[in-house]
Amino acid sequence: MSTELFGKESVFTETGKNFLAAIIASSEDAIITKDLDGIITSWNEGAHRIFGYQAEEMVGQSIRRLIPEELQHEEDAILAKLRAGERIRHFETTRVRKNGERFPISVTISPVKDDSGVIVGASKIARDITERRRAEENRFRLAAIVDSADDAIISKDLNGIVTSWNKGAQRLFGYLEEEMIGQPILRLIPEELQYEEKEILEKLHAGEKVEHYETTRLSKNGDLLQVSITISPIRNDAGKVIGASKIARDISGRKKMEFLLVQAEKLAATGRMAAAIAHEINNPLASVLNLIFLARQSSASREEIQEYLGTAESELERVSHIARQTLGYYRDNASPCEVHLHDLVQNVLSVYRTRLQSHNIVLETTFNDLRRIKVRPGEMIQVLSNVISNAMDAMPLGGSMSITVAPTKKVDRDGVQITVRDTGGGIPREHLDKVFEPFFTTKGNLGTGIGLWVANQLVQRHHGQISISSSTEPGASGTTVSIYLPFGSFEGTTAKPNGAQRDN
Template sequence: MKNFKTLNEKINSHLLKEVELNDDIRQKELLIAVMQLAEERTATLTAIIESSDDAIISKNLQGIVTSWNPSAERIFGYTEEEMLGESILKLIPPDRLEEEPHILGRIRVGERVAHFETKRITKYGDLIDVSLTISPVKNPAGEIIGVSKIARNITALRRAEEKSAILAAIIESTDDAIISKDLNSIITSWNGAAERIFGYTEEEVLGQSILKLIPPDRLQEEPMILGQLKSGQRVDHFETKRMTKHGKLIDVSLTISPVKDKAGNLIGLSKIARDITYKKLEEQRKNDFIAIVSHELKTPLTSMRSYIQLALAKVREKQDAFCENVLARAEVQTRKMYLMINDFLNLSRLEEGKMSLHLSRFNLTELVDEIVGDARILAPAHVIEYQNCDEVMVDADREKIGQVINNLLSNAVKYSLSGTIINVGCEISEEKVLISIADQGFGISVADQKRLFERFYRVSNDEVKNVSGFGIGLYLVAEILRLHGGDIKVESRHGEGSVFSFALRTA
């Protein structure tokens, strides 16, 4: 720093002249000691200024820069050579130029300006937030001869504060309970929605255990969740029940994330709890409605099928081709309706958690033969190829495995053009049998494949927009196979057809 070195040289020169005027040895020693002290202080001051993270700038009363430390260069981009002798106005945005005369006016009357937050402009035109502390510089006579300015770059701090303010506003305005807790399950934060959902005020729960909200029969969930988070996993949309201040059980969907410090150490947990009680009640009402309607429809439909089959047998005896054709079509449609009602009943049972498996040992080859035979009658416009595989026995729910194969074959028919080939495959290994259904249909995009087995999800594009369906068939297929300990796989490309497959253990 040039100005501090010059000051030090002036002090030394002045003191030496004083020594020459007086030969007193003790006075000379005293002056040398003073000179050494001044040099040490100057060196210390220079080191502080050079190493500071803050810009330290001095200027005269006309606003001309007289000193400029390395941090000033880092913050504003100008070198010392570029700024010495230049006006400080170079750093001030045009819309803030009135600040300089105002600050100088306060300095001239001996005031100090502390932590004045404003904006300044860098060499490259970037606006930055700064906090300024400005002090008067006085000569030995106490006259103000300049200004010392410390500028701290608070841009990152401002952005962090703005981000925190936005997050705080979101947390307070959301309809979801947002709660944080430490690794001992002690609550450390509690937003307004948490109070509305659970009934406890912030004062009542801060410092309390989160177990306060968990019903006694679900206390094992907390260590399970903590274990998952400690292993680095996030808990998404975990549906469970929690208890309010007044002892009411509510349905909630929990999303729980780890909270880590700067070093990446887990220090706590953040929990978002959404009250889904109303949603669950609506689902229950819908499932009850589906179950009742499906059950009531099934009884007359069974009778209708019986009457059609009897009538069909009679017209065949009379060799009435027209009536036989009409009744055969009616029988096909009642069979379709029967399968659809079965799907809805199974969906309702699945949603209620009441779908159970009735396991038995049966011949899977015979079941596939039956379903393929029915499919050839139901879909005469398609070529269904199937080479009977060797007899294979499995332990499974015959009716539900039949429903799986029926659904896959029905979809292959619906989503491929008339005259195309549908191939039913059967491969037997030592421990498993693999059933596959391949079509030459429209195919399924990669994006749709990711959601294909979700409840009520349907592919939406121009090719399939007129194909009827409710989006429950593949969902039920996936769930039935999951109950059997297996899964459904799909291989497909848009425009090239699809292959659905699943495996069962052989008995």
């Protein structure tokens, strides 16, 4: 007998038939034969695994047992083609298992001929494509999500060549898909930042992920965009990294708002400093006026006049000292320089000294920062002024404040920690998670609600961390603010800011 399988006619020896039988028995696919009436004549182990029926349950039964009622017409069409000698290749349809479960299947059906070439039946190879269909559905679903995402979602190979480009990327960068596929990702990176791509590719080669990296990119029309990007390695079936997926989000609006809020808080801080300075200057100026009045009296002796003028000179020197501090605050042009942090603390305290005394606040300071640290002095004065002012506001009826500046060591970097403690009423537990949010305040109309938020932004610019712990327990209430600043923040390091923390 000659049998037409896989589209070719072959004549088998006994050994060949045994070999074919072994292949059929071990096949993962269902291999079934039937006559031209659709009655099953053979049923392999693969058919048992896929459909659930044993061979003795199906041999002699109609193939229609496996076909849903609404698809029975397919068998009529299949038999008609077989009788005409046609082969059916990779026909995808639905069949039914023994347990009633419907599942997708791909079938290839070939006519079986006798020795005289007459078609007497058919061989059928059926493959369960449930997993393939599920994978396709997931892929289509993912493709729809990617295509409809507001964010730019881009994939590239390990040479930085773009391999996919969604509509979000088109909206963000202005390039059409056909303009970017096959082009280097460097097209989107400003020339002065192109070194970033080399660092990113090195991380990807090592299998690392880059998360929420904020940088600048270039649109088609030449506009610079502030973006936050997350880049993940793409691996093949063997686990080898073959490319990367990149999600880019436009944060230009957020950055602009942050800048405006920082500027607003700087103005507010300047106003607070100006009011405090005016108060500090007013006292010595009043003394100078009184001393001049006394010196002009005709009854004053030469020695008394000299004493009055000497005291007036001291008071004017005090005014000059405050003015020099003020100029140091205003002239900060974001140029970092090496300072002892305790000097900045003392500068702020000198402005608030009278206020501390009038509020009956006892101040204790401990300075142990022997090593200088590179910071932007004006920004750190603003941070310290805000934190110290908050501590004073928390103790309207008096209390104690301690300020400590000391070296510290985090997990990977040495630095300096400033700790400000007060014995005020404390911050309720439910508010601790909100203290660094913009516009949140516990002071009512007395606060702007962006002081600590701006302080956190400025500390992050120094790659540092600010944290708050507080208690409202009677007799043990108070708040502690800790500011950590690492050494070497402005010496070419790429450490990422840790941000703010709240502890109870």
